Amino acid sequence: MAGISFELKKTLKGKKLTNLLLAFTYSTSLSAGPWIISILSIIFAGFAAEQAGVPHEIVRKYQIVVTYITAFSLIISGPFQLLFTRYIADRLFEKKENKLLPNFTGVLFVNLLLSFIFGICFTWFTSLKNIFYEMPWFVILFILSLILMTGLWMINTLLTSFKNYKYILFAFIAGFGSMIITAPYTGKYELTGLMFSFFIGLLIVFSLLTGYIFYQYSSDKIVEFEFLNRKKVFISLSFTGLFYNIGIWADKFIFWLSPLTGEKVIDPFKASIVYDIPIFLAYLAISPGMGIFFLKLESEFAEYYERYYSAVRGGETLDRIYELGVELVNAVRALVQEVLRIQAIAVIIIYLMEFIIFKFLHYSPLYLPLFNILLLGTYLQLVVMTIIAIHFYFDLKSYALYTTFSFALLNIIFTILSIYAGPFYYGYGFLGSLLISFLVGIFLLRRFLGEIHYRTFMLI
Incomplete structure (x- = not known):
């Protein structure tokens, strides 16, 4: 501690x-900073877009789609968050720090893959499939944002386990701050443009946090899936x-x-x-x-x-x-x-x-x-x-x-x-x-x- x-x-x-x-x-x-920053940034980005002439109805649609992305990403990553946190704690107790990075890469890969599959299935089996023909970039940005946000929760899990709250806070301010700045300019492309500003904000946070992890921790292996080994983890945490x-x-x-x-x-x-x-x-x-x-x-x-x-x-x-x-x-x-x-x-x-x-x-x-x-x-x-x-x-x-x-x-x-x-x-x-x-x-x-x-x- x-x-x-x-x-x-x-x-x-x-x-x-x-x-x-x-x-x-x-x-x-x-403790509350990252999610408060996320919520307020989405609100202020919408407000800034409205001031730039984007219709209120478009902003409302954007905020609702982002809410669904948040919900889906949390539920998809939920089974891995506590499971991986405990795995990290046990490896640190055993002084096997070399296991952290490859298994982080493994859990990140699994979550990105699951979110990608879910995004494709959600698009195919719902009326979102019809919207794809009208606004293909909106659907693509929805799936990409879902993938990034799902991965973001897993990155946040690792950094929170190491008590790196300050850097997490900085990354969220940088990423979601850029979303507020870009929203008035991308908003001219309506819903697709606002989704692009959201995607850029997520990408910045994702890149900053992932880069920090790879900078701080090293290993001879690139990827491992030991966190899925029944003998190494507790399924009840999932x-x-x-x-x-x-x-x-x-x-x-x-x-x-x-x-x-x-x-x-x-x-x-x-x-x-x-x-x-x-x-x-x-x-x-x-x-x-x-x-x-x-x-x-x-x-x-x-x-x-x-x-x-x-x-x-x-x-x-x-x-x-x-x-x-x-x-x-x-x-x-x-x-x-x-x-x-x-x-x-x-x-x-x-x-x-x-x-x-x-x-x-x-x-x-x-x-x-x-x-x-x-x-x-x-x-x-x-x-x-x-x-x-x-x-x-x-x-x-x-x-x-x-x-x-x-x-x-x-x-x-x-x-x-x-x-x-x-x-x-x-x-x-x-x-x-x-x-x-x-x-x-x-x-x-x-x-x-x-x-x-x-x-x-x-x-x-």
Whole structure:
């Protein structure tokens, strides 16, 4: 847990309010920065294109297509993200750094190939095939962007494992910043032009991050597929990553595809005028909680975790191990409580200012009831994410799997039921699935912490 945690601890040593605010800002920008930059860049690129004369309807189509690319790429790469992260961690523990680069090339190749196959199949088996004859470059750029973004998640996985948050942040700023700059000029070619600016932005981020990896790590081999060896990996992590990403996107796809809530924007891409705006704003609201989660995880919890297990490995006295165990359990409790507390404050502030926010953004106040429900849902999603992270710290792979599976399954079932129940119940499927997933995750974590010494010594 070296690297970024040292900088956070150094910042916090001042024990002043300004030091705390600096550390919080730093952790928020590193943890939530890349996806906030991505979202805001797409918005600002669309705004800049509109100012240059691109019709609003074209910009809306562009933003919806990009949303589908993001969803597809996350689901395709989901089975490999956690699997590859654990593979990297195990090879580092074995001091086999020479395995990193060739297996990174291997996992990148597999993901690029899968996204290419998916893009071709999606084009062929949907009405996108008909659009190809009218706008061939748009379809080609859609497939190429899908391939790049799928690979980008795997690159991000490797760099995040090495705590290279600063460089990731720089790469995203450079890539998506160029997208904002080029959008007004490429927008004259309407949807195809905007997709080209998005593709260029992705290509810059992809090239910067890939180049950094090849610069930092070396190997005698170019490509290996050892990360697919059943003896070297944990298959449950593939399902955990898949279920988590399905859970995140299940309610969105259901609202898009339902004839009651979805509308055709450009075949085969649909959107939901009812659901999209509230859920988008609700997700932006969790950045304060992500900053606190990252700060507490890297600067405090990791330290107590290392103390306890170093004492176990180092042969400390049983009394000392018990003492450190109590501190570790308290650190877990403090981490969850801090995320709950800080994000609750953010939710209350947003709730009190929501009329002003919606008026400023020119959104209808009719969205507010659904927004409030989804705001609570994303609040719980952040807490669930925190619990899952703690599960992984303690190598509780099956617990993380149960938590994410319940999230995915219940989000699908509850969201479908909420649509048929009527507009008053929209959003409750997402909220209910996360509430139950939270209870499942916290119950399993609590059970583990109650017998942490037994688990440590007797179930190795």
